[in-house]
Amino acid sequence: MATPEVTEEAVQSFDLAVDTVRELNQTLHSPPGSDGAGARVLVRNPGGRHAVAVGLDAPYEVEIEGHVGYYCAGMNKLATVRVRGNCGVGVAENMMSGMVVVEGSASQSAGATARGGLLAIHGDASARCGISLKGADIVVRGSVGHMAAFMAQKGCLVVCGDAGDSLGDSLYEARLYVRGSVAGLGADCVEKEMRSEHVEQVRALLDGAGFDDVDPAEFRRYGSARRLYNFHIDNLGAY
Amino acid sequence: MCGIAGLYTKSATLREHLGAHLADMLEQLSDRGPDSAGVAFYRDPAPPGWCKVSLHSPSPTPEWEALTAELEVEFGEASPPEVRATHAVFTIAAEAEDAEIWLSERHPELTLMSAGRSIEIYKEADLPTRFVKRFALNELAGSHALGHTRMATESRVTTAGSHPFSTGLDLCLVHNGSLSNHNRLRRTLQREGMVFRTENDSEVAAGYLTWRLREGASLEEALEGCLSDLDGFYTFAVGTADGFAVLRDPIACKPAVMAETDEWVAMASEYRAIAVLPGAEDAVLWEPAPGHVYSWGTASLVA
Numbered sequence: 001m002a003t004p005e006v007t008e009e010a011v012q013s014f015d016l017a018v019d020t021v022r023e024l025n026q027t028l029h030s031p032p033g034s035d036g037a038g039a040r041v042l043v044r045n046p047g048g049r050h051a052v053a054v055g056l057d058a059p060y061e062v063e064i065e066g067h068v069g070y071y072c073a074g075m076n077k078l079a080t081v082r083v084r085g086n087c088g089v090g091v092a093e094n095m096m097s098g099m100v101v102v103e104g105s106a107s108q109s110a111g112a113t114a115r116g117g118l119l120a121i122h123g124d125a126s127a128r129c130g131i132s133l134k135g136a137d138i139v140v141r142g143s144v145g146h147m148a149a150f151m152a153q154k155g156c157l158v159v160c161g162d163a164g165d166s167l168g169d170s171l172y173e174a175r176l177y178v179r180g181s182v183a184g185l186g187a188d189c190v191e192k193e194m195r196s197e198h199v200e201q202v203r204a205l206l207d208g209a210g211f212d213d214v215d216p217a218e219f220r221r222y223g224s225a226r227r228l229y230n231f232h233i234d235n236l237g238a239y
Numbered sequence: 240m241c242g243i244a245g246l247y248t249k250s251a252t253l254r255e256h257l258g259a260h261l262a263d264m265l266e267q268l269s270d271r272g273p274d275s276a277g278v279a280f281y282r283d284p285a286p287p288g289w290c291k292v293s294l295h296s297p298s299p300t301p302e303w304e305a306l307t308a309e310l311e312v313e314f315g316e317a318s319p320p321e322v323r324a325t326h327a328v329f330t331i332a333a334e335a336e337d338a339e340i341w342l343s344e345r346h347p348e349l350t351l352m353s354a355g356r357s358i359e360i361y362k363e364a365d366l367p368t369r370f371v372k373r374f375a376l377n378e379l380a381g382s383h384a385l386g387h388t389r390m391a392t393e394s395r396v397t398t399a400g401s402h403p404f405s406t407g408l409d410l411c412l413v414h415n416g417s418l419s420n421h422n423r424l425r426r427t428l429q430r431e432g433m434v435f436r437t438e439n440d441s442e443v444a445a446g447y448l449t450w451r452l453r454e455g456a457s458l459e460e461a462l463e464g465c466l467s468d469l470d471g472f473y474t475f476a477v478g479t480a481d482g483f484a485v486l487r488d489p490i491a492c493k494p495a496v497m498a499e500t501d502e503w504v505a506m507a508s509e510y511r512a513i514a515v516l517p518g519a520e521d522a523v524l525w526e527p528a529p530g531h532v533y534s535w536g537t538a539s540l541v542a
Binding site: 047048049050066067086089105127 | 510525
């Protein structure tokens, strides 16, 4: 068993050089005390381990000091998970609610299929950021790689830097906002008018992510042209 | 899945412990590829006019001393073998090409794993954590090294199907991914005179690089040729006499992380294999971009 040391501030602490990821996650799968005791959890020496702080279902505040491997904060619900480092593949994949903050950069498929909550990435996100997004919001302070928001259905992807090739390929109803350059749009993704309600939406998302030095008026909006929703023989090459 | 690791040293201290560090990296990647493991070390260059060969014997009692005597008769001088598990490394007073031809004619039962001035290749169908101990990698010093842990998808789990694959003198390839046009490309390369020993897709990638280099391409050109001639998923690491190069396919499904400090440059399939290196917490880290050739110490890359 883990031996979480409860300090005066009622902070639980795990050292993954000693404790196992399973011990950490099992603790996080039990709700914290009704008075909030133990709701703040510090994780040291993650060492690139996979599945750190996965499957949370309670308002924990988890802080991870270092780089994590795959699927960190996957399926997150209600909790706030902050990574003071980089993330491997699939950070916050299938997040339901809550917030995940990556202070470094994220590898591919960040926020994949996420249904709710906010993923804020201070660095860059690589390929397939927000693939099949289903309602969560993703705000990236840096740039995203190719195939961002592939088949994204609902939610927003806000990119303060540049987007790689094939942005929003086969997009459904997710909204994409990019401040910098877009290397190329994917099939059926088009630029759309940036109206005042969109500027307000970007402003709210930037505020939520804590990126208050970015001007929401500088973004351009991209969305689905909705030409691929129904099969049409003329579009065969685009499917 | 498979795992890849590469480590290039910039300091004398690290060179002494190259094997121990690479072993640590491979152990982290053991569950990415538990069926086989292999390494290429660049160390103790042979003197001018000499070459170094790594040989694998399928025999439980290989007669390495007898082979040394034969090599001395044929080439005048040869070092005593440095034996590691099923492998032995010989340094021979001969050109590598001459030694290769003689060995293949006289000892077809032995497999030539590598040839060149400084490369040594060891590989086996074995759990990586066991492999690193069986081959006592922690004893090995050297300038740089590559390693691989294999989870077989395209062909049998055998010593010959393990990585690294030799792609020419002092050159080798490790691969994470799978190629879909390897059968057709193998037939094309066979018509060009290339010889393949397995049904393995990665061996075809290695053969492709060997063929392009033979036809006069630089290593960088040969790697860039992969982008148009290979269909499939790959993160490649290529070892050269001076360093190593990394290439990911344009879709970049297969992971790769790179890191650099004042002491070393490393690449690995996952960060956890870099986290075990000294000073990793302060390393500059990045993910190599798709379709882009990265290289370290490879003066020969563009030659």
